[in-house]
Amino acid sequence: MQYNVIVIGSGPGGYVAAIRCAQLGFKTAIIEKYNTLGGTCLNVGCIPSKALLDSSEHFVNAKNHFKEHGIDIPSPKVNFTQMIKRKEGVVKSNVDGIAYLMKKNKIEVYQGVGAFVDNKTIKVTATDGKVTTITTDKIIIATGSKPTPLPFAPFDKKRIISSTESLALKEVPKRLIVVGGGVIGMELGSVYARLGSKVIVVEFLESLIPTMDGTMGKELLKATKKLDMEFYLGHKVTSLKNNGREVILKAEGKDGKTLELKGDYCLVSIGRRPYTDGLALDKVGIETVKGQIPVDDHLKTKADNIYAIGDVVRGPMLAHKAEEEGVYVAEQMDGQKPHINYLLIPGVVYTWPEVASVGYTEEQLKEQGRGYKTGSFPYKALGRARASMDTDGLVKVLADKQTDEILGMHIIGARAADMIAAGVTAMEFRASAEDISRMSHAHPTYMEAVKEACLAATANRPLHM
């Protein structure tokens, strides 16, 4: 078959790129290695983890907060099998949704591993061994990423596990060790902490979620300690072994002291690496650099008609970043001139409280030597937060000292993930902190904290503090 565009990989970058290509009238095909569409995000990432996060959050509420709300129930118990089953149902309905979208947009789906024959031809080897060769004018590589193992302790998928296995455990671990206090470690760590596991986090750096604004890591540490999670920051893992019954981890602190931890499982969440296995990139003269496919500002690879998007290229490994790039590349092929503002791609951690952030962090502004003002407002002072007993968290707004332009917004607290969209909108239009504080915000809402933080940033005049 001859196509205008072939997309390799059906994650949020790939399938969105395919839809946009089809909308623009390109004859489009998509290749997926696994039996279901949707990639990491839908199958073993964003969606299933959120399913478990929500279930476990309900459990914590029933166990700890219902009584105070005036709801007396017998002490609730976790039915982990049902929890995992519900999660699988959520995943299925989502991946089926993608299959429907492919059909609706007349996008041909090829199951199998795509490999370059030349820059116009791709060989797809299906799981059953059947080989199909298809040709195209243009190609989008969207093969995503895989969890990175510790160099001395590969995933055995039994007790030394990655995020993928942690989403399909057979039991709630008694003791779970998490290596890496980043987004994935904190999310999955809190799932099991809520369900009753003793969760111990070992992080190499001195703070949690270290890529985000420093205040966020500190606040998250405070909030998650309430879940009885234990933290060893500034510790370098030196060995990790599975002896069949349990895992034994050794780490070294900054002070040189050795730490030994035992647990049922060890979740290694130290990052993800771009995935290009089996693509035969050498056939089209593309060489990866540190695993990534090098691209120019227009996401074009060294080969003229081949583009790459999402986790396989530079930039944050986020589903919504990949989606933007998918649309960008498709529209560019159509001769349009879209743009992506990488500074304004929000980052979110779905712990409870949630963490969300956009723009520059305070640390970055300091490093740039830029004059800035800070405004914070705590959830504690918010009527809505008190009503729902979600008083952990704060909103922090950073604004330019001279112009008052918002340079960064960082939220930790209930519904932060949804609220950050307002920060993105404001910053895309280069709003000032005062602009936001002069817009009506419905009462009582969590968003009032954003308005108050902006008032605080503008001239230190929050109304409710």
Next chain:
Amino acid sequence: MAIQINVPTVGESITEVTVANWLKKDGDLVKLDEVIAELESDKATFELTAPSEGVLRIIKQQGATVPIGELLCEIEPSVEEDKHRASAPNSKATASTASAKSTGGIKEMRVPAVGESITEVTISAWLKKDGDTVRLDEIIAEVESDKATFELPAEATGILRIVAKESETLPIGGLICKIEITDAPAVASSPAPAAVQDAVSNSARDASYAAGHPSPAAAKILAEKGVSASQVKGTGVDGRITKEDAQKAQPSSPMKPVEAKTLVSSAHGPEGGRQVRNEKMTSLRRTIAKRLVAVKNETAMLTTFNEVDMKPVMDLRSRYKEQFKEKYGVGLGFMSFFTKAVCAALQEFPAVNASVNGDEIIYHDYCDISIAVSTPRGLVVPVIRNAESLSFNQIESEVVRLATKGREGKLSIEEMTGGTFSITNGGVFGSMLSTPILNPPQSAILGMHNIVERPIARKGEVMVRPIMYLALSYDHRIVDGRESVSFLVRVKEMLEDPGRLILGI
């Protein structure tokens, strides 16, 4: 403040009009769009409408003949309107413009010297209105010379008094505007009464850091139109560029049509579209016009032709196109072949590479090749320096760089001066054959044309080959027929056998 009404441009060849009839008397109150006078040219009669409400002050009496652009009358804001301002609650009336206290100093801004050969500039757009408060270094106008466009920053903080109108041409040193220096800019947040709000808040708005920032959708539309955000006046909050602003933005029409609005032709023609649009020539266009005519008058220009079988070059190009691109990151086009061939031939026939300066002939031992690039603003001719010593890939990258800058209007004057020979390619527009016109003070120009498959006879047989006609226009005052013709034959030989380019034979 009085609004001045000048005689508008009414037609191509019309230079003056006669005031046939004042329909309003001096001191009359006139309304917006009310017809106040009839003007007569040698071709037709026009009605003059009032551009605003106010009291009419007639300056040129009935029967007077007035050149285009000269002052006809003034309209002063009506007493009623003034009263209204004065009585408006909380009104600071005109004082609010002056609320930034005047220090009494006046800064006169004159046209700066912008380049060696530039003697005059045109005000292409005022970004600020008369009476606006401007800040030091704030961009207040765009100015165009025949070579480039540049922005004019305010030389002081104060109230702007415009002297030179939009599309007016000024010599270097000419007075552009005056700024009544104030000690501090007007405060943006002080509430201004409606009547004067425009003037004050406009300036406060433009001072915002966000002025001219396009929304995401607007940015995409502008990029696709090839319009830079700085050319668009944002109507959004604080001067932001909205999607609608971007949709309305016109690519590259630096001049707005002259206020034809105030003029309605009273000579009713047949129905159906017969509208004409009067646009003053841009400074660039006028210079082009002047120069082209001068070349025709001042040189002994004639053209010699030849044809080139492009097959060898095309074969070579298709064979190495991809490797070339891969190695150098730039496409292998025809320009490099032509430039190389021309440079080799120029070194054999120095007269073709020479220029005339009064009684002297200046010979150049280097080849600075001017390449004609068509841009939305008109033709520009950037120069590839020392093309004789550049490799194919260096030439191609230079062409791409200069053409891109040209289209974006970013070429510096330096990049456009001093060529010793020109190449123009009418072929890109489909030209079969043309006689290019010299680019003074150069003495020759090569015209490339489209490549067409033509039947030709070779060794008694008819075959089909891709042929390009070449034209060389030259200044016969210093280039003899033998030189020009031989030059073109050399170029032809080298293109038909590119191996010669390497071997220098």
